[in-house]
Amino acid sequence: MKSDSFNPFAMAQQQFDKAAEFLNLDSGTRELLRWPLREYQFSIPVRMDDGKTKIFRGFRVQHNDARGPSKGGIRFHPQETVDTVRALSMWMTWKCSVVNIPLGGGKGGVICDPHNLSQHEQQQICRGWIRQLWRNVGPLADVPAPDVMTNAQHMLWMLDEYEAIVGEKSPGLITGKPVGMGGSLGRTEATGYGVMYTVREALKLMNVKPENTTAAFQGFGNVSQYALQLYQRMGGHAICVSCWDQKDQTSYTYRKMSGISFDELMSIVDRFGGIDKTKAKDLGYEILPGGAWIEQDVDILVPAAIENQVTAETVQKISKKVRIVAEGANGPTTPEADKVFEDRGVFMIPDFLANAGGVTCSYFEQVQSNMNYFWEKDEVLGKLDIKMTSAFSDVSDLAKKKKLYMRDAAYMIAVSRVAQACRDRGWV
């Protein structure tokens, strides 16, 4: 790619520079954190099904491990670039830091398109990746996880190759394993519950009882589903949820002023979070246009679908009643909309805090794997509550103290914790 084109790593660095400026970091710390600590780029020769050998490019970037072993996914992408991987690994560092789990940030991948590869060839790539990198990853060094176009199967192949090489069982090497094969219970619920734990804390700050609030959800995937479930258990009153309709190739908002029900909706939702329109109608839901969720007169908005949903345009439709926006999705709010929220004094729970339940649960998986002792679901979710609650209060305290917008406060905390660790270790 040409140097003048869009570069995600350059963007991540810019974002960091802003925080560094605010935190008044010294130049050494800035220089250290602007770049990954270590980068591995290597070749993976694979004997293809037709007998020919093909060489694949593999990556692993460890941005920072001052706070603990690196953590981050492995992507299979045909046009992966090292800059993308660098940007994502830096993002992982901040994400682990903001929820205060003892992990650093990493990311990796292989340039390949699984659509052009058989299962057997993919397995060879996974094993080849580990053969090249087994000295540099490990339960206490760098812990990979599934990401774009990789899944639990790929993780098991990698784990198996690693264990074969080191000669012992080592389930903590990797996360995203199936339950029963070293995976953790509660992963399905983790992100959604995490979102709602932070909402609960925000309401506490405002001295509002959940049972006196209403909420609208965008999207009805895992995150939204379990956020809704917990919200209802807290006594909250959800009135609508929007979701994509695969058949009509558009999205709809399903509204019931008397309150939508998690159990009811779960009985008519498909695996992709698509609600059956006809059945919803039969159950008495109003069917409104996809964008209607944002216009509702509610206290809480949970955008938990895709990025760029709250824009300069749509933010104008948001009711004045809205007091909390909890970002279940990654990047649902554009900077222009952020500005509006800040001006209006809307309480923003930024994505990398709100949806940190996922990475926290991965951390729990790793912990359980290392002990080879696995908790019941309630124990996982209970520990998640503690982590999320304390992460939230750290961020909200800082926001309050320094009069920061929550998103900025979260970022400050994340960066400062890492910077502190580097300093404590005497690196800078």
Add this chain to the structure above:
Amino acid sequence: MSDHTPPTDKLLWFLRERAKELNCLYRIEEWLNKSDATLEQVCMAIIEAIPAGWQHPECCQARIVLEDATYTTSGLRESPWGMSAPLKVFDQILGTLSVYYTQQMPIEDDGPFLKEERKLLTTIAERLASHIAFQKMRSVYNQYNTAEKELVEHARPEWRVVLDLLRRTDRNLFLTISSKMLNYLCWSGVEEAKVLTQYYDPEQSSDAASLLSDSNVPHRKRVALQGNDFISDETFKIASDNLTPAEILSFIQRWIQQDKLSFLIKTLANINTPLSELNEAIRRFHRMAPEGIDIPINTKRGLLVSLIRRIFSEDLQYINIAKNYTDVYDIFELLQNVIYLPGSHGKLGGKAAGIFLAGQILKKSVESDPLLAHIKTPKAWYISSDVVLHFMSYNNFDEVIEQKYKDVEQIRLEYPNVVQTFKNAVFPTEILKALSVVLDDFSDHPLIVRSSSLLEDRAAASFSGKYKSLFLANQGTKEERLEALLDAIAEVYASIFGPDPIEYRAERGLLDFHEEMGIIIQQVIGTKAGKYFLPTFAGVAFSHNELRWSPRIHRDDGLIRIVPGLGTRAVDRTSDDYPILISPGQPGLRVNVTVDEMVRYSPKMIDVINLETNTFETHHIDELLHEFGDEIPLIDQIVSIDKGDHIQRPLGHIDFNSERLVVTFEGLLTKTDFIAQVRSILKTLEEKLGTPVDLEFAHDGTDFYLLQCRPQSHSDDSAPASIPKDVSPERIIFTANRYVTNGRVPDITHLVYVDPQKYGAIKDRQQLLSVGRCISRLNQILPKRQFILMGPGRWGSRGDIKLGVSVTYSDINNIAMLIEIARQSGHYVPDLSFGTHFFQDLVEAKIRYLPLYPDDGANILNETFLQQSRNILLEVLPEFEQLVGVVRLIDVPQSASGQVVHVLMNSDLDQAIAILAAPRSVVQGQWEEPLLTGSSGEHYWRWRFNIAEQIAAMLNPVRFGVKGFYVFGSTKNATAGPGSDIDLLIHFAGTPEQRRELESWLDGWSLCLSEINYERTGMKSERMLDIHIVTDQDIANQDSYALKISAVTDAARPLPMGRIAK
């Protein structure tokens, strides 16, 4: 024996008597076994031996009376003290054996004789009788042997006897055989024979050279001298000198045999022979020449070719292939399942011909490829094609035959009546009887009634899906089942007169072809699962893969579309469901690889036959599996378990109640030889038939069944476009030479071009995302299926969006074609996505995909046109001003003086070209073959345009307060199809009252026109007119449709108003 004899003495006496008897028997036995003893000697010996065996030998005498001869001991006197036993040979009493005492002896058990003596006599008589029988048989045998020997040694050879008999009884055959023998001798190089041929025509030399010379004078025919036996005699004299009698005899026998077959050849050669006689002739042949008998190869071929031509097809290519893979017996067997009327001359139709030949080829190829061993074809009965004509004349439907020449509107209007008429018709009794037999044969197994039209085997005309195929559950009483079968056949017959097939035929100049339709009544493959009947899976397979989703897949790797249950969902494209796609040459490369993709694009519905309601039904797979999953064989090879974070192949028992299942066919594809089998079938059939093929198949969990086979070129989607050679460079938009599929994308009015360099140079992520939003907006605005999307790299990129525009399927679902441009950047050419992100959506919606490699020497990408044509994006979507440099929207007719873009793709040549030319309706015939899909266009839009003009002319602008009347969209652009509406734009400036009046006036038109259009095309719409009313205010604001009035692209066209109104 006297009572007073003491017991010990009695015992001794008893034993002595038995010993005498035994000695007597031994002596006789000795004589009987002497092979050289004559009967006389034997009889004499017996008579002499007998007395010693009796209690009083001194006064004992014996006598044998045998036919005319009497054998006695010397001086025999008949006395009252005797006993006899008959000599019974072959159930006939030939004489007696008697014993006498010459004087009275004391009374014992049987007169003077002991009971043991009676038994002895009977035994001797039996032994003698069987000896006589043996002797008699031996003498007959010897006589026969001697006679035979004499015949060979002394009489004429057998062949001469036969020949003489022929000479007396069948003179024609005699002469034929003589001349055949002479010919044979000549070919064998016997000189005398060659000389003898001169007698046929002394002027003609036997010199082969003269025959081979290119003299223009026709050779004179040799005239056999009828009645002159001289040549015959000479011929056989020469033959007996050169051949053994056995050889001559065998030749004569073979030629007689051949002559007997001539009746069959004559029957076949006569095209007027009805099927019934044909069947009878083969039956006779069958009896006369059971398999294994020596029939000359040429006779066999001749027979076979005539049969194939008569029953299946007159297509030479078909015959040429079929004759190599069939024999008379195969056809005989098939004919036993053909229903025809006495005097029938019909054929079985294209579908029957296709499946029969494919089945034969596979059967005969098993030896070279064991994978083909268990391929079956379903049991079927056939109705010959002319039965439909008889059926119609029987019911006096004569006027229906002329139906095809009526207006298509009228045909459509009358079609429902035709169907009802057919269904209420009566079948000829012969057919009823035959169908009753068919039902007995099938019992209550579900059936499918398929059309097998004579047009179906004609190249380039694909009638797939044009005629009906109907499923029958075939349950209930015999009467009910018969009723349902008749109903189905009548409905299939009626489909000949359906508007769609007739229109289709009219477009291809096949209207005058005398359409007869055969019927195949085929067993539906499958098993029972609860109340349902279904195959475990079914699908279609193609030799050529025209939908490659990876550059690693080659065209020859083939394609399988496979679904659980009945194959209907794999044959047709369904808008809301997806079959599993597999390329048998590259089974490891899947369209869908992530867990989400695998689940989203898996089949969700299943077609089955409900045996309780007797209906064809579609169900959710989940629900069906939940209820009856355990009863479906091989189901564990079909489904996998969706574990959320990965997909797992089931191991052992599947819990259909609690597991989340997804159809993947993973087990079938990886753990069975199904793929190898299909590949083998495709390869074999493609090779033997000399053309890529298109198959339908089904699997009942045990066996693979081939249901249909036809050339792939007959499929709608796969027809290659001819690539014009002499196009001037400025008319070419692009060319492509890699991963090209077959087909054409005509009448493109708009190009959306995302400049790869400019897109790559965008720094801001928001701006990259806005390109996707811009495309999405254009997708809503531009005319559906009339614009092409061209852009860099990977459309639908999810991660790194700078590699390709981030869109989802809903953002592009109205496009006609998706193009990915791989521009070389530095030293590498980026990988393209091949549309993988929404590949199956594109396939099912028939949106075409093409990758371009403009930096690959030979290819053209007309950047002058793409860069320098006016970009109207700003005028159409002003809010995307910042993208003007990146996204170029080109109105093709505007930029190319009325021309549009046509994309022509030919996978055989691996070439595609997009050219500027007049709209299809105008250029048809210049470079395009008759269209394969849709309509010939012109009359649809012309009719609409005329209507629009008419409405404008009738509209009174003063009465309704109308300032302007415009037409736009497909009617204006000459691209309207049968289902298009008429887009009208009305500039209104009247009162609300006038507006209501105007709307109701137009609504009347709209309703009326939609009815007329339905009659013309069969396309139903509620309103034909799509009316958009704009006001001065709208125009001032440049609101939505008001833009059209003076639009930069695709502007609405004003029509003069009120010409007729007053």
